[in-house]
């Protein structure tokens with residue numbers, strides 16, 4: 001069962017990749033990509049592939065559920081994969097409301113990156129500790145992920161808006177930040193690339209080091225150590241010795257991964273720039289030339305409107321019900337909870353600015369981008385950095 | 396105050412910008428833009444009308460969306476600060492030590508700024524309270540006038556009102572049949588149609604306008620529920636430790652309930668049985684599968700007389716597990732933790748030289764006897780007992796707590812050859828003989844432990860408000876987010892037919908809908924004047 005499950009996931013991943021190519025083709029093909037004319041052949045194939053891929057991934061989800069005996073949303077790999085699936089699902093829904101393949105061209109790469117990122121985490125099926133043995137947990141996590149995915153569509157639409165609206169002929173604050181967003185996406189690719197390369201090589205090296213309580217500990221790196229642990233002592237013969245050492249309260253291993261990912265990201269970004277000879281956002285401009293600004297603006301806003309209630313229900317209300325069951329209090333000011341609250345407050349502010357202060361168009365698109373950054377921060381940084389300080393799931 | 400009568404005959408409250416009935420501009424000069432601001436229908440809002448007294452000023456401050464958004468943003472940023480380092484409730488050292496020790500100068504600063512308990516700080520509570528006040532005032536400021544204006548609106552509208560709608564178009568000739576088609580199309584799209592002297596007003600989704608106010612009411616109820624917790628008795632939250640085999644009074648229940656702990660169970664996943672998890676278990680080591688206490692809940696019958704054993708009636712057997720609390724009469728008992736506690740200690744009274752035992756004794760560490768008679772003239776007295784022994788600053792032995800974590804005893808060993816007895820101080824791994832060399836000693840034989848289940852007893856009489864608030868909030872957001880309020884006016888003016896349309900959001904959808912409605916007619920589709928304005932401004 002577990003083997004079938006991973007094959008299905010792999011198939012869906014490939015299908016998403018191919019679908020992205022077709023989405024690209026559907027735009028290049030003459031003057032479509034606009035709402036009215038309807039979808040062309042390429043676009044239809046792209047949507048079909050996406051749907052088949054989605055069904056295949058649903059198959060992955062169901063088979064893994066059967067194998068594990070619980071919904072597969074209980075570790076980083078499973079949750080992030082599910083988020084990727086929800087993103088594709090949300091795109092399919094929004095596609096059938098607005099029928100624009102351009103949205104697919106921007107959403108699918110994000111979904112692919114998310115799934116690729118997920119597969120860098122251990123894929124073992126994990127048993128559930130008592131606090132996690134609750135169907136409310138699963139309802140909470142899945143609904144929250146679906147809400148976040150719908151909100152992420154507004155990011156994709158916002159990106160289209162910015163690519164189209166921002167003047168690329170001269171550099172400005174806007175071009176800089178938009179390019180930062182592009183670079184961030186490339187850096188995720190960088191992370192996936194270095195992780196795959198070093199794990200393919202089977203790279204390992206061990207250190208003895210002194211932790212912040214002055215105890216000796218051992219840490220195992222899976223990438224050559226650029227940043228070494230505090231008073232680290234390389235145990236592996238022929239291992240790479242660190243270029244510098246960090247204080248004990250910083251996690252040297254995670255920092256090392258970040259450094260490698262950024263370096264790989266810079267290299268890939270550099271290559272892209274070398275080929276394109278202009279900013280990525282500038283290169284994307286011709287692709288979006290047929291779309292109307294108020295149209296993407298509305299897609300972006302509509303996704304927030306659809307996603308906000310789902311997010312509230314999943315990330316706050318269901319989370320409170322579960323917390324009440326598991327820990328006897330519905331709210332505990334745990335970092336993960338607080339960041340869900342922050343995300344929620346942010347989108348509430350977004351809606352108010354839009355409805356009452358008339359922040360539409362470019363301002364609204366930037367807000368959609370920031371919202372996505374907050375969601376990703378909660379998914380990545382809070383899990384890996386902040387929550388590491390005290391165990392979240394341990395009761 | 397002075398009400399304003401419009402030329403259409405409708406009497407509007409003081410401060411009205413657009414006549415509630417026909418939409419004519421009442422305050423000349425307030426509208427400078429080419430398009431009119433349709434928010435709240437140009438109705439008379441208190442915040443826009445009065446600004447004299449302090450109360451006006453406070454009202455206007457809190458009713459402003461700008462202020463509301465700032466409050467939300469400040470709360471958001473403040474909340475994020477509290478996640479940089481763990482909050483006080485998650486650490487197990489005293490805060491004044493912990494932060495500096497773990498995080499150096501930054502930790503110290505964090506502690507000095509009070510961020511260690513940020514979410515309970517006075518200023519954070521004030522922020523939340525201000526959001527609450529703002530919610531109440533901003534909603535009242537808008538909902539009443541909006542309701543009145545939407546109720547008073549007439550079908551026929553003033554020319555200026557129509558002309559300056561965002562979506563507007565003019566047709567010179569319109570046939571009756573086209574009008575019939577339009578009305579049919581509108582009905583199919585669930586529009587509610589009103590007609591007056593040949594003018595048409597098609598409207599749908601007005602109820603979605605109340606969505607924000609409904610959700611704000613939900614939030615207010617939720618916050619109110621949070622406040623209720625400060626009232627004594629509304630919220631009970633007590634720790635309760637019960638040893639296996641013992642019965643304890645459930646705290647904060649006026650001695651009404653008793654909990655008996657039959658057994659505490661701790662289970663781990665077995666990688667041989669749970670094959671699917673084998674790899675994960677190999678990596679993680681042991682993974683806990685279950686924390687469980689098998690308990691019996693009793694209720695006291697009759698009066699509780701001091702000194703007398705209470706008369707208990709069994710209510711139910713229950714297996715308390717994480718996620719499956721025992722619930723009864725508003726009280727919940729949660730499985731929160733457990734510990735393993737020393738229970739009994741055994742010693743043998745031995746002759747140091749011969750090493751012969753002259754009898755053994757087992758001490759119940761929570762209820763030691765004064766004297767243990769071993770027969771044949773041998774006995775042991777306990778002169779002093781320190782369940783959780785340590786040396787105090789002055790060098791005297793004391794006890795830290797009444798829990799037997801580190802028991803120590805002062806024994807007097809009475810034997811036939813030392814009838815006055817010998818004194819010996821015995822603690823774990825140490826023996827002191829205060830009066831010189833003894834002939835006998837207490838040889839440590841063994842210990843017994845018991846499991847102690849840690850429960851949290853909780854009664855939360857505020858939950859109803861939290862739940863109600865949550866439900867109302869959800870209804871409100873869905874109402875406001877999944878529907879929108881659209882109006883289309885088709886009216887005869889100067890021998891022409893004017894079409895104007897308004898929606899509170901999603902203009903693109905409205906325009907598509909109008910295109911659909913007009914598709915089978917000869918009428919031209921009205922244009923989006925805001926779009927033109929933007930284009931003229933050199934936008935895209």
Ligand code: HEM
Nearest residue numbers: 348351355356457458459460463526529530533607872875
């Ligand atoms: C955390 C707190 C808040 C939440 C979650 C919240 C939620 C919402 C939502 C979901 C909407 C509908 C927006 C839309 O449909 O686009 C809304 C509208 C609105 N909110 Fe709030 N709100 C909050 C606080 C406030 C505060 C403090 C104010 C005070 C100024 C305020 C004033 C308004 C106003 C004036 C509207 C528009 C109503 C209309 O035009 O029909 N809100 N709110």
